[in-house]
Amino acid sequence: MAALSEASGVSVRYGGVAALTDVDFAVSAGETVAIIGESGCGKSTLGRTLLLLQPPTSGTVRFRGEDLTALPARALRQRRRFMQMMFQDPYASLNARMTIGETLAEPLVVHGLATWRTARPRVAQMLARVGLDPGVTSRYPHEFSGGQRQRIAIARAVIAGPDLVVADEPLSALDITVQGQILDLLAALQAAQNLTYVFISHDLPVVRHIAGRVAVMLGGRMVEQGPPAEVFATPAHPYTQALLAAVPIPDPALARARMATAAALPAATPAPPNACPFVPRCPAARPICTESMPPLRDIAAHRRAACWLNEVPA
Amino acid sequence: MTETLLDIANLHVRFGATTAVAGACLHVSKGEAVGLVGESGSGKSATILAALRLHPPNARISATHLTLGGHDVLTLPQPALRRLRGRFAAMIFQDPLTALNPLLTIGTQIAEVLTRHRALSPADARRQAAALLTQVGITDPARRLAQYPHEFSGGMRQRAMIAAALAGDPALLIADEPTTALDVTVQAELVRLIAGLQRQRGMGLLWVTHDLALMAGIVDRVVVMYAGRVMESGPVAALYANPRHPYTIALLESLPRLDQGRGRVLAGGPPDLTRPTSGCVFAPRCSARMPRCMQAPPMFAAGDSHVACWLAAPAGAEVAA
Numbered sequence: 001m002a003a004l005s006e007a008s009g010v011s012v013r014y015g016g017v018a019a020l021t022d023v024d025f026a027v028s029a030g031e032t033v034a035i036i037g038e039s040g041c042g043k044s045t046l047g048r049t050l051l052l053l054q055p056p057t058s059g060t061v062r063f064r065g066e067d068l069t070a071l072p073a074r075a076l077r078q079r080r081r082f083m084q085m086m087f088q089d090p091y092a093s094l095n096a097r098m099t100i101g102e103t104l105a106e107p108l109v110v111h112g113l114a115t116w117r118t119a120r121p122r123v124a125q126m127l128a129r130v131g132l133d134p135g136v137t138s139r140y141p142h143e144f145s146g147g148q149r150q151r152i153a154i155a156r157a158v159i160a161g162p163d164l165v166v167a168d169e170p171l172s173a174l175d176i177t178v179q180g181q182i183l184d185l186l187a188a189l190q191a192a193q194n195l196t197y198v199f200i201s202h203d204l205p206v207v208r209h210i211a212g213r214v215a216v217m218l219g220g221r222m223v224e225q226g227p228p229a230e231v232f233a234t235p236a237h238p239y240t241q242a243l244l245a246a247v248p249i250p251d252p253a254l255a256r257a258r259m260a261t262a263a264a265l266p267a268a269t270p271a272p273p274n275a276c277p278f279v280p281r282c283p284a285a286r287p288i289c290t291e292s293m294p295p296l297r298d299i300a301a302h303r304r305a306a307c308w309l310n311e312v313p314a
Numbered sequence: 315m316t317e318t319l320l321d322i323a324n325l326h327v328r329f330g331a332t333t334a335v336a337g338a339c340l341h342v343s344k345g346e347a348v349g350l351v352g353e354s355g356s357g358k359s360a361t362i363l364a365a366l367r368l369h370p371p372n373a374r375i376s377a378t379h380l381t382l383g384g385h386d387v388l389t390l391p392q393p394a395l396r397r398l399r400g401r402f403a404a405m406i407f408q409d410p411l412t413a414l415n416p417l418l419t420i421g422t423q424i425a426e427v428l429t430r431h432r433a434l435s436p437a438d439a440r441r442q443a444a445a446l447l448t449q450v451g452i453t454d455p456a457r458r459l460a461q462y463p464h465e466f467s468g469g470m471r472q473r474a475m476i477a478a479a480l481a482g483d484p485a486l487l488i489a490d491e492p493t494t495a496l497d498v499t500v501q502a503e504l505v506r507l508i509a510g511l512q513r514q515r516g517m518g519l520l521w522v523t524h525d526l527a528l529m530a531g532i533v534d535r536v537v538v539m540y541a542g543r544v545m546e547s548g549p550v551a552a553l554y555a556n557p558r559h560p561y562t563i564a565l566l567e568s569l570p571r572l573d574q575g576r577g578r579v580l581a582g583g584p585p586d587l588t589r590p591t592s593g594c595v596f597a598p599r600c601s602a603r604m605p606r607c608m609q610a611p612p613m614f615a616a617g618d619s620h621v622a623c624w625l626a627a628p629a630g631a632e633v634a635a
Contacts, residue, residue: 038497039468145583146354175353175524180568180579202498205569209576232572246502248527250569252550255531259506265499267469 002065004029004196005050005083005164010059012045012220019045021220022059024296029163032190032197034211034228036204036243038268042220043200047166050198051083052076063164081111084162088169090149094141100127100152101137107160122159129192130155130185147178151185158189166198171206183210204247208232213302216240219277222296226303236305239278276307284309317344319486319518320365320403323379327360327542329372331588334360336542339613340520342486347512347519349529349550351565352539355584358522361539362488366399383485401431404479408491410471413478414463420447420474421459427481446477451507469500473507480511486518487511493528505532527569530554538562541584541595548619558621561596594623 003026012020020042027033027050035043048054052061052068061068063083068076087093094103104126105119114122124134130151141149150170157165167186171179183206189195201207207214208228216224216237224237235241242265249255269280275290276282282289288308296306320342327335335357342348352358363369365380367387380387383402390398399405407413415423424446425439434442440459447455450473463471472492479487489508493501509532512519521529529536530550537547538559546559557563564580571577582599585591594600597607606624614626 038499147583176526176565177353177568177580178583180577181581183576184579203570204498205572206576208572209570242499244572246498247572248498248501248505248525248530250527250530250554250566250571252530252554259509259531262502264503264506267467267500267503 003027004064006062007050008060010049010056010061012049012054013057018220023222025215025222027196027198029196030194031213032199032211033213033215034199034201034207035215035217036201036207037217041217043217044168047168047198047200051085051166053085081160082162083164084157086153086157086165086167086170088172090146090153093153094149096141099138099140103152104156104159107156111160113160126155126159146174147181150174150182154185158193164196168200204243221277224305230303236299236310237307238282238284319344319383321379321381322365322377325361325364325377325380327364327369328374333587333590334542338544340537342518342520344485344518345516347521347533349533349536350520350522350539351526351536353524355587356539357542358539359490362490362522366403367395400427400482402484403486403488404482404484405488405490406475406479406492408494410475411463413475416463419460419462424478424481427478431482446480450477468496469504472504484517486520488520490522501528526565542587543595544622545596546619546621552618558616558619558626559623560600560602
């Protein structure tokens, strides 16, 4: 099946710093794929690169089979209607000086789908769909709670009818009970509008339950991919194991037992240039791990990992 | 009887028409770790700010009892209050950049606490600061002391702030969401560090958080707040295994877990704190709502826990409001 969105051999460098190194990543229509990893792993950069909000230094980025890096600016702007971004902080991502009505109408006007006047009924309909009172159009973002603001940001992201939505930590700023409500809303919108989600998150338990596939990133590289139920049950990369071991357990006895027994994970430090980025922290590192970065290879049906442990017998 | 560090009874905090805290009680003893849990608007932050008299000037505070180390916080003169903060009770925050001065080296900031609160000479303060950095797991302390906050990573900055908080050798450490903005791997290490320091030093710990999962392994007792009121308090094991208040139950059920389901969704939102209610504040969202929830429930003892819910009322109890 052709991918809706696809990055092939993508690298992004900021000055001398490699934010992404040779990343392959593809999403099919209707899928929810989660990208997880610590801050600085490149997950947000990959999300922005998929939408060409961040141009790659090398490699190609395709959307519906078209190479976005080869498109003229005007054509790219037209494609933007079909690929949208959703951010963590609805305080920062909404324009404080625009009313809610203007905030939601703007994408329709920008993409030539409506005028400020004819957008009104669609704005009202969208507000109702995200669980807000359609009568709030003349109000400003500061008049809403964090959860309501995230609903507004979601409405803005999907109102122009995108195919792909990249959501960068859309729940992190929200209370736990509000998170559940927003997850329900995202699922309902996906069903109603046949959306494809790339869900960037550090919250493994949430990812476990909403994503059909999970991609684990580390040091700008893709290190593991697969269905979350399998990846989290039998992680093939020691880094994925370390992430899982750090997930808080809401059970006092189990949490205490783990705190007493689990080995400390060393703080992240830079690895040698060609080494696996996990080498400085890896409990299972071998000489080859410092000599060369293992390739991302199929290790089982629907599963890939980039670790020498899966390839070279000890 | 163990020594009481912080004792709050019937605390009310109002900002204009908003009632942020309505009748909260909180108690921390020497060597005890207490988790204060609540979502935004629950009043947990207003409660701890009032405990240190750090609340904004427009807040109106009243309490039947509000003592820190036996001193009446609300009437204590400023100089004595300043000695109490930092020396008796120290606080660490979610964002270390709000607590650390960007223009001063980490060493200067820790040494300042040591000279002010512990009357150490500059040379001794320097040595002690290096020892504190080592205690919080920062390697190469001599070099680190000469660095500025921006030269530290997020997790290292938290460690430096913890070192500064410990410099006054406090009896009580108040931690306000200290790991929220960090990676889970860094979170796990910091939680382990703080739990270890609390045990070694025999400090009281008040861990203020919205995260029920993260605090499970470090606290002895939990106090759950909602809409400015304490809903339930009790020993950590009982509260997680056998929560009594429907809000506590809903909060625990809403946690997504790796090994179980996605969690149940609690519909609705917290009440408008500018509109006082005579009933239970959770009643509008409660699945176990009864007619008598129109009247606010008192705190009932239920086993080792205390629960503000009519469901926990002893048989036959019809407490008049």
